[in-house]
Amino acid sequence: MTEDKTQTALRLNRNDNIAIALDKIGAGDLVHEGNVTLLQSVQPGHKFAVAPIKSGQNVVRYGQIIGQATQDIAPGEHVHVHNLGMGDHAQDYAHSRDTKVLDVATDTRTFQGYHRADGRVGTRNYIGILTSVNCSGSVAKFIAEAAEKSNLLDDFPNVDGIVPITHGTGCGMSGENEGYDTLFRTLSGYAQHPNFGGILLIGLGCEVMQIADLVGGQSIRADGALRYMTIQQEGGTRKTIQKGLEQLRGIAELANTATRQPAPVSELTIGMQCGGSDGYSGITANPALGVASDLIVRHGGTTILSETSEIYGAEHLLTRRAVSVEVGEKLIDRVRWWEDYTARNKGEMDNNPSPGNKRGGLTTILEKSLGAVAKSGNAPLTDVYLFGEKIYKKGFVFMDSPGFDPCSVTGQIASGANLIVFTTGRGSVSGYMPTPCVKIATNTDMYSRLSEDMDINAGDIISDGVSLADKGQEIFEMFIRIASGEQSKSEQLGYGGVEFVPWQIGAVM
Structure with missing residues (x-):
């Protein structure tokens, strides 16, 4: 011995x-x-x-x-x-039994953001080329490449860049079901996102997700910085690229008028994610993020927890903090939907954790979920939203989504997240334009190996005895710096071009 x-x-x-x-x-x-x-x-x-x-x-x-x-x-x-x-894991949901309102912060904190015409505040000032269907994806990229080659943005120093938002759906689907509604919310949310100073919307012309439906009868952007076209109507690829460049210049002129101005922290909406979790996630990074989440809520801001399949078995910890029985029941309705969704697709909720999670020490979805929920801190659960649904209540909220990180983040951004935070124990290499992402390592060993990709090391809670309170404050301060324009590691590396992944629900026809 x-x-x-x-x-x-x-x-x-x-x-x-x-x-x-x-x-x-x-x-x-x-x-x-x-x-x-x-x-x-x-x-x-x-x-x-x-x-x-x-x-x-x-x-x-x-x-x-x-x-x-x-x-x-x-x-x-x-x-x-x-x-x-797994075994039996029936829980007592005890709706609203443990709800406690957090003290309001006594200090006034601000960040430097872009104030939009609809009252929201962006943390970045990109121009988006948004596609309605996969068929217009290549042309969107051609337009972005042509704009870069022509140095179009040299005349517009306040614009951060041009982001083509392409995907693999928009057709071969029903035009009146849950999958269509989900994609519609997602595209509409990106078109209105405060991190975009303007949008060029491009379709093919014959797809199910019609441009006319996306723009018809509604004011997508209060600032008027939206243009749209279809390839078939413009006369093909070359003519669409030429017209697209002309439209981009007009959009850039509008976007360039925006400058960073002070905004209260209450205008931050932060999507919280974890991926590549390990046995440390629920001990270090996630509870430290929970402290930071509570700080954001205390300052009047909004934090979003998602990944419904990764709170499974821990949902009772959220229902007990719900502001009402109705809000608690909304969460359970989504959990029940997921049980049915996985069953009819011949899956199981315990298909999660992944092999990497298991190598990191996690065994069941119950264990993983309990650690994941720690990201939410102690704030009351204010409301529950569908994937990509616009979030209109402040405080800590939940948005339904898969546990697949790019898809879940896509929904959070569509819902209005102007900042993303991502905890990981195994490591992550991704970014989510137009929204900057802060990555937090759960353990010092991984942080040391991937320090060029990680923004914060929460492993020092174990290795150096740093308190959760101090680490949470460190995360909160980084939120403010990144929101004010400091680049995150994923932005420095240029990530964000392939991580737009709408949730595809239903039959592909």
């Missing part, structure tokens, strides 16, 4: 029957947390039993059930996919 290793493991709740390895622990090592001797080597972020667990008994982490033992587990034994399964 080797010497006592007092700082290598953590039990998160006194009722937990497992602990988390904070470093690699060898077989035969005596661990202070639980006073157990390891029976096998355990990797960082992985779990081991600190008490005997009988087959069929609940395994508890965070004081919550993360599954049931599939065989007897001895103290000091590694707990993972070989001996832990």
Whole structure:
């Protein structure tokens, strides 16, 4: 038996029957947390039993059930996919039982943003070339490339760039079902987004998602900085590119009049994501982000939690914080929809976690979801929205989405997020134009390897003893800097050109 290793493991709740390895622990090592001797080597972020667990008994982490033992587990034994399964996870939703209003911040914080005609504030000033259908995607890119080659933006220094928004749908679908409505909301949300100083909307002409329906009978942009055309009507590729360049110049003239001006933090809407999660996610980055989320809410701003399939099994922690029974029920309605959606497509909600999540120490969706929900802090759940639905209430809200990160972020941006924050334990390389993304590492080892892609290291909560409160404040301050124009790592690397992924629901015909 080797010497006592007092700082290598953590039990998160006194009722937990497992602990988390904070470093690699060898077989035969005596661990202070639980006073157990390891029976096998355990990797960082992985779990081991600190008490005997009988087959069929609940395994508890965070004081919550993360599954049931599939065989007897001895103290000091590694707990993972070989001996832990889902089991029964029925929850008491107790709608609104634990709702507590946060204190309003006493200090007034501002960022430098772009004030739009509809009253919203952008954190960037791009021009978007938005496509109604995949058939117009290449032409949108041709126009953007032609604008770059001609140095069109040299005359417009206040414009951050031109972003072609292309996708693989818009036709081969019903024009009157849930999938159509979802895509319509998504495209409309991007067309109105405050991070765009103007929009050029391009279609082919014969698609299901008609340009006329997107623009007809509504004022898409209060500033008038929207132009639209179809390739068939303009006379083909070359003529559309030529007309598109002319339209871009007119849009750029309007967008260039915008300059950064002080705006209250209450005008920030932040989409919160986690991807490539590991055993540290629910200990470091996610709860630290929860502190930052509460700071945003206390300053009157909005934070969005999404990824419905990745709160599964932890939804009761959100319903108990709902501002009303009705809001709590709206969330459960979406969970029930997802249970039906996965079942009719011959999937299971526990298909998540991914192989990378499991290598990082996560075993069941219940365990992953409990860590993911920590991003939301303690603020009341103000409302629940559909994918891409415009968010009109301040505070902490939920938007329904898949757990597939690019798709989920696409919905959050369509709903109005002018900043994205992304926690990761395995690493992530992505960006989400027109909205900047702040990436937070859950562990110091990964941050060291991918420091050129990561904006903040939350691993120092474990490695250096940094408090959650201090890390949350650090994240909050970075939100303000990035919103004011400082580039995030993903922006510096040029990411954001391929991450627009509308949620495709329904038959492709």
